[in-house]
Amino acid sequence: MSNIDTIAYGRAGRMFTASNVSAKIITVVGTAMTGLIVYNPVGSNKYLSLMSAGFSLSTALGSIASIGIAIAPSQPLVPSSLTVGSAVVKSASGGPGNSVAQAWDVATLGVACVTQRWFAGLNWITGGAGQAPYQFDTKIDGELGLMPGAAACFAGIGGTLPTGMGSFSFVEVDL
Secondary structure: OOOOOHHHHHHOOOEEEEEEOOOEEOEOOOOEEEEEEEEOOOOOOEEEEEEEEEEEEOOOOOOOEEEEEEEEOOOOOOOEEEEOOOEEEEEOOOOOOOOOOEEEEEEEOOOOOEEEEEEEEEOOOOOOOOOOOOEEEEEOOOOOEEOOOOEEEEEEEEOOOOEEEEEEEEEEEEO
8 A cells, every 4th residue: 555645736726637539559669669658857846756657449450469568767868759649747636747758659869768566458369269368457656657758658568568548647856
């Protein structure tokens, strides 16, 4: 159980969500990432404490696959080749308030990310249908976060990586 007072952060307008509003394919870890990428800009003076993540598949897979949360460590290089597309950052309470975070569907990061948490997997039976769960959630409760200059994204391993929509919820904390 977390000791983070999420209700207080929500009432204070410091709880946010980042999500895709249309389906995107995720990739293996590297510097060129697709799917949902959340970035805490250099100089933001905020720590983004991740609270939860979710991914919903929009296509059936033809092979085994796993989905995880990857983090690119804090770096002075600003991400490039950015596509906002359908990625949005909003107040989690529906109230006013703007996050320092930026969200993209495509980004080239200054350094390769590393998967920090595997939370979803799909199996497949050759010549038949595999198990087909379509929606996955993981409670993070502050165990992962982003210092200024760091980014988080969904990443995968497997023969066919999933297409779908991702979401992160996070609290912004002053440094």
